[in-house]
Amino acid sequence: MxxxxxxxxxxxxxxxxxxxxxxxxxxxxxxxxxxxxxxxxxxxxxxxxxxxxxxxxxxxxxxxxxxxxxxxTDLGKIGYEILVNIGKPKEAVEERKEKEEYESIIEIISDRLYCFLSKDQLEKLRKENRKLLLKDILALVIDKNVTPDLFKDVVLEIDDTAVVHAPKHLLLAVESRCKDVLYVKEYENKPPQRDEVLSKTMLSISGFLKRVLGIEED
CATH class of the missing domain: 1.10.10.10 (Winged helix-like DNA-binding domain superfamily/Winged helix DNA-binding domain)
Structure with a gap:
């Protein structure tokens, strides 16, 4: 200038x-x-x-x-530069403010091999008036003590997840929040443990890929 x-x-x-x-x-x-x-x-x-x-x-x-x-004119162009540059800090502040507001109400759990979603976690988020977004998870297991109402009140979406394990009473609520989820599986009594879940998940993915690619099972 x-x-x-x-x-x-x-x-x-x-x-x-x-x-x-x-x-x-x-x-x-x-x-x-x-x-x-x-x-x-x-x-x-x-x-x-x-x-x-x-x-x-x-x-x-x-x-x-x-x-x-x-x-x-040349002076007018300088005026235009001033107006444009005055707007940038304000836009940056607004963008940062929006991001902070978003993060203050949305809890994000992502990039996990295994995730266990407990009743206590969801109740804490509901008490804080916050929502939960789950994404990029290989295996997600949901606590059997979670009620459908609690789940739907807090969980916004389950995205890019291979397998979700949920008790029978939660299946409909879980499926309503799923986006790009490979499998939703029901479990009875006790939730499956981490090693068991990861092992079975890898087998499920392997079987799915073989079917997609037309590879015969051994």
Missing amino acids: SKLGEEELNVLFNALSHEVRRKVVKVLGEKGKATYSELMNEVGISDSGTFAFHLRRMRYLVNKDRYGNYFL
């Missing part, structure tokens, strides 16, 4: 002090050129007299070629 003198700065900031004129600078900065009517439409002004007044206040920032197209 060019170094400006005090007089040029005064001209620039006076011109940019009104929302309409800032919009004109942004439109021309993005489009390069625009006619009088195009600018009015882009800025959202229907009164030609009002718009002409604003253009006169921008005579050092905006010029017109012989075809009637308006464009930014």
